[in-house]
Amino acid sequence: MTQPVLSVQELTVEFVTRRGTLRALDKVSFDVARGEVLGVVGESGAGKSVTGSAIIGLIDPPGRIAGGKVVLSGERVDNLPPEEMRRLRGKRIGMIFQDPLTSLNPLYRVGEQLVETIQTHTDLNAADARKRAIALLDEVGIPAPDRRIDGYPHEFSGGMRQRVVIALALCAEPEFIIADEPTTALDVSVQAQIITLIKRLCKERGTSVMLVTHDMGVIAETADRVAVMYAGRVAEVGPVRDVIKEPLHPYTQGLMGAIPSITGEAERLVQIPGSMPRLSSIPKGCAFNPRCSKVFARCHVERPELIDVGGHQVACHLYDQASAGKTEIAA
Amino acid sequence: MLAYILRSLMQGLVVMIAVAFIAFSMFRFVGDPVVNMLGQEATLQDRAELTERLGLNDPVPLQFARFVADAAQGDFGISYRQGRKVSSLILERLPATVELAVLSAIFAFVVGIAFGVYAAIRRDGWIANLVMSISLIGVSLPTFLIGIGLIYIFAVELRWLPSFGRGDTVKIGWWTTGLLTVSGLKSLVLPVLTLGFLQLTLIMRLVRSEMLEVMRADFIRFARARGIPERKIEFRHALRNTMIPVITIAGVQLGGVIAFAIVTETVFQWPGLGALFVNAVQFVDVPVMSAYLLFVAFVFVLTSLLVDIVYVALDPRLRGSALVPAK
Ligand SMILES: Nc1ncnc2c1ncn2[C@@H]1O[C@H](COP(=O)(O)OP(=O)(O)O)[C@@H](O)[C@H]1O
Ligand code: SF4
Ligand SMILES: [Mg+2]
Numbered sequence: 001m002t003q004p005v006l007s008v009q010e011l012t013v014e015f016v017t018r019r020g021t022l023r024a025l026d027k028v029s030f031d032v033a034r035g036e037v038l039g040v041v042g043e044s045g046a047g048k049s050v051t052g053s054a055i056i057g058l059i060d061p062p063g064r065i066a067g068g069k070v071v072l073s074g075e076r077v078d079n080l081p082p083e084e085m086r087r088l089r090g091k092r093i094g095m096i097f098q099d100p101l102t103s104l105n106p107l108y109r110v111g112e113q114l115v116e117t118i119q120t121h122t123d124l125n126a127a128d129a130r131k132r133a134i135a136l137l138d139e140v141g142i143p144a145p146d147r148r149i150d151g152y153p154h155e156f157s158g159g160m161r162q163r164v165v166i167a168l169a170l171c172a173e174p175e176f177i178i179a180d181e182p183t184t185a186l187d188v189s190v191q192a193q194i195i196t197l198i199k200r201l202c203k204e205r206g207t208s209v210m211l212v213t214h215d216m217g218v219i220a221e222t223a224d225r226v227a228v229m230y231a232g233r234v235a236e237v238g239p240v241r242d243v244i245k246e247p248l249h250p251y252t253q254g255l256m257g258a259i260p261s262i263t264g265e266a267e268r269l270v271q272i273p274g275s276m277p278r279l280s281s282i283p284k285g286c287a288f289n290p291r292c293s294k295v296f297a298r299c300h301v302e303r304p305e306l307i308d309v310g311g312h313q314v315a316c317h318l319y320d321q322a323s324a325g326k327t328e329i330a331a
Numbered sequence: 332m333l334a335y336i337l338r339s340l341m342q343g344l345v346v347m348i349a350v351a352f353i354a355f356s357m358f359r360f361v362g363d364p365v366v367n368m369l370g371q372e373a374t375l376q377d378r379a380e381l382t383e384r385l386g387l388n389d390p391v392p393l394q395f396a397r398f399v400a401d402a403a404q405g406d407f408g409i410s411y412r413q414g415r416k417v418s419s420l421i422l423e424r425l426p427a428t429v430e431l432a433v434l435s436a437i438f439a440f441v442v443g444i445a446f447g448v449y450a451a452i453r454r455d456g457w458i459a460n461l462v463m464s465i466s467l468i469g470v471s472l473p474t475f476l477i478g479i480g481l482i483y484i485f486a487v488e489l490r491w492l493p494s495f496g497r498g499d500t501v502k503i504g505w506w507t508t509g510l511l512t513v514s515g516l517k518s519l520v521l522p523v524l525t526l527g528f529l530q531l532t533l534i535m536r537l538v539r540s541e542m543l544e545v546m547r548a549d550f551i552r553f554a555r556a557r558g559i560p561e562r563k564i565e566f567r568h569a570l571r572n573t574m575i576p577v578i579t580i581a582g583v584q585l586g587g588v589i590a591f592a593i594v595t596e597t598v599f600q601w602p603g604l605g606a607l608f609v610n611a612v613q614f615v616d617v618p619v620m621s622a623y624l625l626f627v628a629f630v631f632v633l634t635s636l637l638v639d640i641v642y643v644a645l646d647p648r649l650r651g652s653a654l655v656p657a658k
Contacts, residue, residue, distance in 0.1 A: 058555055090558030097556075102549035106648060107571050116567075117557045152647040168557055 003074050004031035005208040006055070006176050011068035011078075013047075013054050013232075015279075022279040024050045026232045027068065029306060032176070037199065037209040039223030039240065041216065041255065043276050046229040048212045052178040054078070055210075056093050057085040073175060091121040094169035094177045094207075096198070099185040100161035104153040110137075110164045111149035114171060121172035136167040140197060159190035163197065170201060177202060180212045191215075195222055216256070220244055228252045231276055231287035238312020248314040250292045286317065294318060332643055332650045339639040343632035348399070350628035354621035355398045362615050367411045407622035412614045417622045420607060426507045427497055428603035432592055434519060435527035436585045443531040444577070447538025451573075452565055454543065462535070469532030478525040478598035485521060493518050495600040526595040530588060534581045542573040575646055582638030586631040 013025040025047050032038045040048050053059045055070050057078070070078040072092060080088065089095075097103045105113060114133035118124055124132060130149070137145035140163040153161055162182060169177060179198055183191035199222050202209050211223060219226050220240060227237040228249065236249040247253045254272035274291040283289055286299040296317070304315040358364055364385065365378050373381075386394060401407070407417035446466075450459040469477075486494035498514030500507040509515030545551065546569050554564050593605035600606070604623060611619035643649045 056556055058552065086555075086558055086560065088558070089556055095553070095556035097549060097553055099549060103553040105550045105554065105568050105572070107575075107646065108568075109647075116559065116563075120558055120560070154648045165553070168553075172558075 002034065004071075005034050005036075005073055006032040006210070007069075007071040008051070008055065009069040009071065011051070011054055011070060012066045013050055013059060013063055014066040015063045017062060019280060023066075023282070024063065024232050024279060025054065026282075028229070028232070028234050029068075030227050030234060030237050032208045032210060034175075034208060035203070035206045036224045037202070037211055037222055039219035039226040040210060040212045040229060041214070041219060041226060042229035042235075045276060045278075047232040048229055049180055050232075051229070052095065052180050052210065052212065055176075056089055056095055056178060057082075058089075087121075090117060090169075090174070091172045092174050092176065094172075094174040096162075096165055096169045096177065096179040096182045098181040100158055100165050101185065103165050104161060106153055109150050109152055110156070114149070114164075114168060117168055118171050132171070133167075136171055137164070139201065140164070140167045140170075141193075142167075158186050159194060162186060162190075162194050166194075166198060166201065170205070170207075173205060174207065176208045176210070178210045178212075181214065182211075183218070184214065191218075216244070228255065231282055232279065233287055234306060234313075234315060235288065236312065236314045236316075237306070238314075242310075242312050248309055248312070248319060249288075249316050250294050250318075251288050254291075286315075335643060335649060336636075336639060339636055343636055346632055347625075347628060350625060351399050351402060352395065354402075354624045355395050357617050357621045357624075358398075361617050361620075364411075364617065367615070367617070402622075402625060407625075408618040410611075410616055410619050412611070412616045412619075417618045420619065421604065421622055421626065422505060424602060424604045424607045426500075427509075427601060428589065428592055428596070428605060430509060431519065431522055431526060431595070431601060431603060432588045434523045435530070435592075436588050438523055438527040439530035439534055439585070439588070440581065442527075443534030443581075444538050446531075447535040447577075448542060448565075448570060448573075450535065450539040451542035451546070463539070466532040466535050469528050470536070474525060474529060474594045475598050477528055478521070478595060481521045481525055482598070492520050494521070497602060522595050522599045522601055525598065526588060526592060530581075530584055533584060534577065537580055538573060538577050541576050542569055545569045545572045548572070571645065575642065578638055578641055578645065582634055582641070583631075586634035589630045590627050 008031070009029050010027040011025055011029070012023065012027055015022045015024055028047070028051060030038065040051070042048055050059065050063070053063075054065055057080070059065065065078055068078075069076055072088075077085065077088060104110065108116075111130065111133055114136065115126065115129045118129040118132055119126070122129070134145045134149055137149055142148050142160060142163055148156075153164070156164060166182075177198070182198065183194050186194060195218055198209065198211070201207070211218070213219060223240050225238060226240050226243050228235045228243070228251065230251050236243060236247065236252045243252060244256060247256050251272070272291055277283060277287065277290070283300070285301050286292070286295075286304050289295045289299040292299065298317045302317070304317045304320065306313045306315045307319060309319045364387070365381050366373075369377055369381060382388060386397060389397075405418050407421070409415065410417050410420060413420065446462050450462055453459040482494045485492045493514070496518060497507075497509045498516075498518035499512040500509050500515055501511045509519055546565075551564060551568060554568050555561075559568070589604075592601075592603060593609060595601065596603045596605035597609055604626065607619060608623040610616070611623065
């Protein structure tokens with residue numbers, strides 16, 4: 001396999017608070033290949049956004065990267081000096097946030113914000129930057145872009161604003177894009193369009209994407225591979241088909257049970273009992289052990305590492321040869 | 332946008348009429364104008380004549396209408412005490428107060444914003460903390476104490492600056508200015524510092540807290556994610572958004588600078604409107620008092636109108652959309 005565009009290796013992020021050090025990410029590892037869309041799923045608070053922030057070097061204090069590496073096209077970027085990291089943001093890694101209504105500065109025309117970003121990362125003069133901005137707006141599907149470029153954000157609908165945000169994230173042709181729940185705040189009717197747009201633009205450019213979403217349907221249609229996060233850890237990562245059809249991790253199995261069925265019934269078919277632990281009270285061993293129906297002795301003492309199981313990776317002792325014999329006892 | 336300005340004009344008009352009514356009522360409830368003008372020894376006939384001449388026998392609404400019409404034309408009657416037209420007394424005192432208030436406002440605004448931005452950007456620096464601590468003094472110390480303190484240090488001990496009056500002034504038409512002479516400028520320093528200090532500290536604290544709030548906004552985070560340099564984020568993106576709430580609140584406060592000028596003018600024996608008013612109160616000179624009341628209200632209405640206009644200029648969301656929102 002060729003070198004991945006993004007490689008996250010044992011990334012650990014901690015928030016130092018008065019109540020002690022909270023570990024929001026605990027040895028998170030995954031790779032994203034060139035042109036690949038990696039879906040990231042997990043309950044709210046699982047660490048999806050923190051992962052994105054850590055990659056792009058924007059963790060809010062008091063948070064900090066406490067361990068591990070972020071490697072972008074072979075170059076380690078998590079320890080770059082702030083100014084170099086700043087120049088890399090927007091140029092080599094783009095980011096799309098959840099809420100387009102608040103992502104744009106309300107006091108500046110969308111054109112001003114585009115031109116500002118383009119000129120930050122290229123040597124284009126104002127006139128050329130404006131031309132490029134109009135072309136980008138056209139590409140993201142904004143009608144009459146030569147006129148709309150002088151509009152203010154409040155003159156655009158939510159879906160249109162998210163298109164502007166996408167144009168902003170793509171304007172320096174980054175090799176990697178983080179889209180953190182890009183449609184959660186949008187009207188249902190435009191969600192699919194936005195996802196399709198992101199997918200198309202990134203395909204055309206060969207841009208890799210980390211797509212965070214709650215929507216397994218979106219993952220199934222859009223992602224090439226999927227990572228399932230739980231309590232700041234990666235539970236399972238693998239090709240979308242495999243993970244959806246044959247989830248290995250008991251948590252993923254529960255999640256898949258909870259997807260609305262293809263016939264459109266929104267009811268949850270299987271409920272995982274309990275809820276995700278808070279960062280301050282993550283159990284010893286496997287973080288999922290209080291909710292797991294297949295839990296056994298080893299789960300309480302030893303943390304499961306990601307291991308390869310038939311083309312996809314899972315962090316569960318059930319699949320570790322060393323404990324294979326004990327599964328029946330638990331079942 | 333026009334509707335917005337029109338609405339605030341209407342509001343201003345309502346405020347002015349309400350204040351005019353209070354000013355008008357003073358004539359009826361604070362002392363007896365006829366006695367005030369004629370003195371205790373006047374004959375009954377003199378009094379009856381004057382009462383008739385002043386129109387005090389007319390129905391109250393008619394009197395009020397006449398009062399408003401006169402005031403609108405700048406006629407506030409004759410001072411009981413000085414026997415001169417109130418309008419000329421006011422015009423005489425106006426330049427002193429306007430120069431003091433406008434300079435104080437500029438001082439408070441410029442320095443307040445600069446320190447506020449600094450304190451927000453260097454949130455944890457020791458200079459920022461020092462500035463914040465000093466600003467607490469400004470908020471909690473009464474104006475007259477600050478004035479007296481400044482007089483003690485700079486006039487009494489160091490003898491650098493005068494402690495009272497306007498110094499030499501130059502007449503330009505009916506306006507007298509202290510800005511063109513050295514002694515005039517020197518005389519302005521302590522009163523301006525005194526009058527501006529409270530507003531400065533309030534504006535500074537406001538700017539700091541608003542800016543810290545704005546810096547947490549999503550669009551700031553997104554600007555960082557786009558790789559915009561931190562300076563630009565602070566001064567282009569954050570500052571302008573900070574100014575919107577700051578302008579609204581600070582603008583209204585600056586209107587208060589004129590009202591607060593009373594204390595400063597008294598401390599520094601500044602020959603302005605505030606001092607005129609304090610004198611008028613002492614002698615129950617109702618026409619002067621009511622004219623001053625109208626003046627203060629007018630200043631407040633004017634500043635809030637200006638604030639509304641600046642607000643519209645700063646915030647595109649308040650200007651009507653030139654484009655039809657696309658779906
Ligand atoms: N600034 C912060 N201070 C303390 N804890 C934080 C901070 N930001 C995030 N966290 C914690 O990190 C965990 C992961 O959050 P996040 O990545 O936002 O979850 P999600 O998967 O829903 O995006 C949460 O438990 C959250 O409480
Ligand atoms: S390691 Fe144990 S507790 Fe964790 S998911 Fe696997 S079986 Fe369940
Ligand atoms: Mg999130």
